Amino acid sequence: MPTLQTHAPRRTFVKRFIGGLVISATVLSNIACAGGATEEWPSWRGPNETGESSAINLVSDWAIDGDNLIWQQAFVGRSTPAVFDGRVCANGRQGNGMTKQAVVACWDAGDGTPLWERTFNVYHTTVPFSRVGWASVIGDPETGYLYHHGVDGLLIALDREGNTVWEWRLGEDTGRASGYGGRTQNPVIDGTQLILSNIGANWGEHGAPRHRFWSFDKLTGEVLWNSLPGNRPWADANTQGTPVVAEIDGRRLLIAGAADGWVYAMDVGTGDLVWEFELSKRGINVTPVVVGTTVYIAHSEENIDNASMGRVVAIEGTGSGNITSSGEIWQANALGIGFSSPLYHDNILYVVDNSSKLIALDASTGAELEQLNVGTVGKSSPVWADDKVYYTEVNGRVYILEVGPSALSILDTEEIQVPGEERHAEIYGSPAIAYERIYISTEAGIFCIGDPGASYSGEGLPILQTASSTENREPSRLQVIPAELIVKAGEEISFEVRAFDADGNQLGPQDNASWLLDGLSGTIDDAGTFRPAAGENQAGKVTAELGNLSAEARVRSFAPLPWATNFESGQKPNWWMGGGRFQVQELDGGMVLNKSRSPVGLNRHVIYMGPSSMTGYTVQADIMGARRRRTRPDLGLINGGYTLDLQGGYNRLEVRAWAAELRMMQRVPFEWREDKWYTMKLTVEVGPDRTLVYGKVWERGTEEPEEWTISAEDPMRISSGSPGIYGYSPVDIFFDNVQVMENQ
Known part of the structure; x- marks a missing residue:
């Protein structure tokens, strides 16, 4: 379960509609009444x-030394800011040496006044x-909440004042x-x-x-659903594509490129697969753009059907099943669009290749209509506004481009330097357009x-609402909420059943379901x-x-501590997170946990044995490593965000x-021998102002030493x-007699 702190939403709006939009007279009236309100930019590709x-009324040039620079604040950012609710918010990094941390901050969008800042430790990465x-980061205009996903798997919701609403440690709690x-x-x-979305190994059948x-x-x-649309091994674990939501042919779809090289369309309410399209032999990093029923997406890796590298495709999004052959409208080959997401305007698709063309x-x-060189490293995505294209390039360059009737041209280029370092400032995020x-x-x-x-107004336009009638619709799909959770033994948890029709429309709670337990001891009522x-x-x-749905x-x-596992049952605990490469085997007349050299992929793995909220405990285990020629393994334990690693x-x-x-x-020398248990x-x-970490290693069967071998x-x-x-x-490692106990 997430760590949750309750906060009331700041204000209530109607739900934003994304896709083929029909604006009613009522909505137009509401927008007209908004007065000085202007469009916001709550997520990285805009509203x-x-x-x-x-x-409109955006500038065509600016300068670091002041011309058309309204304000500037010191910050080390790497991604696109979210601008909403009169605020501009971003994440980045700060500190040096011991104090290196991730940071999330918000400023007044009008004058740049700092509003709040939160820092977060980075670990297990x-x-x-x-x-x-x-x-x-992404903002939610309905609640005023801001959401941050860190490189180490922290997913956190922050309220308007920067307080934590809820958080997950996705690595420890979901296997990210x-x-x-x-x-x-x-x-x-x-x-x-x-x-x-993320890549990882969960528990049980999701391992x-x-x-x-x-x-x-x-x-x-709370987890509403999790989906594995293709169930294919990833081709590239290091991917970054973002899903988009669009209504196509009366159904609301979540569309994304994935680490296995496929593009998937899922029902946004349930995660059920609607269609799939094979695009690349490697993972896809590009976020699609949807116009009507057409999905545009690209990659820069090896193509599935020829030797060229990179492709842009247009996909007809109304299909079902595998539409690799039937759904392709057109393809443009040998275009290395590996990171930057497409921009659509007036029947022209603008893409930026990896060399920033x-x-x-x-x-x-x-x-192809035309090309324009805009730098040398293309990572961010272009933005269209006020008949201009705004684009940032990794090497500190900010471009403002004019789109003429026959050609693209550069109106303005500004190069940003890191103060005092005489080098360009890296820019990976895209421009965000809000409040003109x-x-x-x-x-x-x-x-x-x-x-x-x-004039400036920090007020955003009303969020548009759509509604579909669900009268006389028959349920075709059920959903249990929460869909995935962690509980304390003996603690009551209430589940809810929701129903969806064949088009993915939610029909509401269902109160007459029957309940069963599978693999769980306990009770569940009606x-x-x-x-x-x-x-x-x-x-x-x-x-x-x-009925016939489930x-x-x-x-x-x-349960409360202590825990102990000796593997004599022949099985590893099914509640452990990750660890699919670890297997229980017989050794010297007893059962132990073993991990051999991985046939493919990485040899470095972890198992998380409990919730990320645990604190104030000790972990102990017997360990042994083999040797092959000069190759020796590493073995270790994890406790409270820290790792104790015996490095062979x-x-x-x-x-x-x-x-x-x-x-x-901290490191200390420690001579140890292969094929010997320790x-x-x-x-x-954890103290009020510091954390103390203590580790010991000694030969198994001998008396435990009083002194710690290492401390930090x-x-x-x-x-x-x-x-x-x-x-x-890289060679076999073994674990036995794993214990977790409260600190003494």
């Missing part, structure tokens, strides 16, 4: 997820400091993976849902590493660009209230049945939190985290 703004802040590349998916909001899509209740953080394509045929101003987040600060003499059995850890399903929720229940290649013991930065790392112990004590102090204080085990296994 309609297309990269297009209706703003190999993403380096320079890539922190990769995913863009985090690798060196740092590419992190942006969330998207649709109605009451916050939808996010295979796959690209999954998750829907959370944006107010509470802006290419205009005929949106009906894919024929341009907002840009860079390595050298947040910039607000516009006419300083123009109202769907479940009380797991006390005194044991367990994982299983709660199933609801209504749906299930996945539950992990944890270096004959040393290490304590760390953030593997890429080692900001609080006992390892890790204790973490962290003034940045990680306050909680799941217990776990860690291993790097």
Whole structure:
């Protein structure tokens, strides 16, 4: 379950409609009554997820030294800001050495006055400091909430004052993976849902590493559904594509490119697969844009049917099933559009390749119309507003382009430098257009660009509402809410059943379902209230049945400490998160946990054994590593955000939190032998102003030493985290007698 703090929504609006929009006379009247209200930019591709703004009166030039620069604030950003509710908000990084952290901040959109700032420790990741802040924040105009997805798997909802509403540690609680590349998916909001995708290995039947899509209740953080649309192994775990939501042929779809090289369209209310399209032999990083029933998307990897690299496609989005052959409208080959998302305007599709070349394509045929070089590294996405294209390039350049009747041309170029370092400021985020101003987040600060003499209104346009009649609709799909959760043994949890028709329209709660438990001990009543059995850890399903329909929720229940696992049952605990490569085997007359060299992929794996909210405990296990020639493994334990790692290649013991930065790392020499059992112990004590980490290793069967082998102090204080085990296994590693107990 998410860590939840209740806050009332700031204000109530109607739900935004994305897709083929029909504006009624009533809506037009409401917009007219909005007075000085202007369009906002709450998510990275704008209010309609297309990269297009209706703003007018935007400037055609500006200068760092003052011309048309309304305000600037110091900040180290990497992604697109969210501008809504009179605020501009962004995430990034701050600190040096021991104090390196992620940061989320908001400023007054009018004059740049700082409103609030939150910092977050980064841990359990190999993403380096320079890539922190990769995913863009997203704002919700209905509630005033801001949502942040960190490189280490922190997903957090913040209210208008920056207070935590709810949060998940996705790595520890859902198995989300985090690798060196740092590419992190942006969330998207649709109605009451916050939808996010990631790659990881969950528990039970979801244990295979796959690209999954998750829907959370944006107010509470409860999981509404999670979807594995293709169930294919990922081709590239380091992907960043963002889903978009569009209504096509009367059905509301979530459309995204995935790490397996396919494009998927899912029912946005349930995550059910509607259609799939094979595009690339590698993962897809580009976010699609949808116009009517046409889906435009691109990649820069190897194509599935020829030797060329890169392709832009137009897909007819009304199909079902595998539409790789039937759904393609056109393709443009050998265009390396690997990161920048397409921009559509007036039947022209604008794309930026990896070398920052802006290419205009005929949106009906894919024929190339023109090109323009705008820098050398293309990562951000172009934005259309006021008959101009605004574009940022990685090497600190901000372009304003004129779109003439026959050619693209550059109106203005400004190059941003890092103060005092005589180098360009990296810009990975795209421009955000709101309140007739341009907002840009860079390595050298947040910039607000516009006419300083123009009137300003920090009020956004009303959010448009659509409604579909569900009268006399028959249920064809059930959903149990919450769909995935963590509970305490003996704690009551109430489930709700929702029904959907064949077009994905929600029909509302269903009160007459029957309930079953699968793999869980405990009781559940007719109202769907479940009380797991006390005194044991367990994982299983709660199933609801209504007529010939059924749906299930996945539950992990944890008892109070102590816990102990010796593997003599021949099975590893099914509530452990991740660890599909770990297997139980017989060794020397007993059963132990083993991980061998991975046949493909990485040899470095972790298992999380409990919720991320745990604190004040000790982890202990017996460990052993093999050897092949000069190759030796690493073995370790995880406790409260910290890792104790016995490193075979270096004959040393290490304590760390953030593997890429080692900001609080401590090391001591430790000679150990292969094929010999040792006992390892890790204790973490969280204090009011620091965290103390203690580790021991000694030969199994000998008396435990009184002194700690290694200790570390962290003034940045990680306050909680799941217990776990860690291993790097180019050769076999073994674990036995795993214990988690309260600190003494």
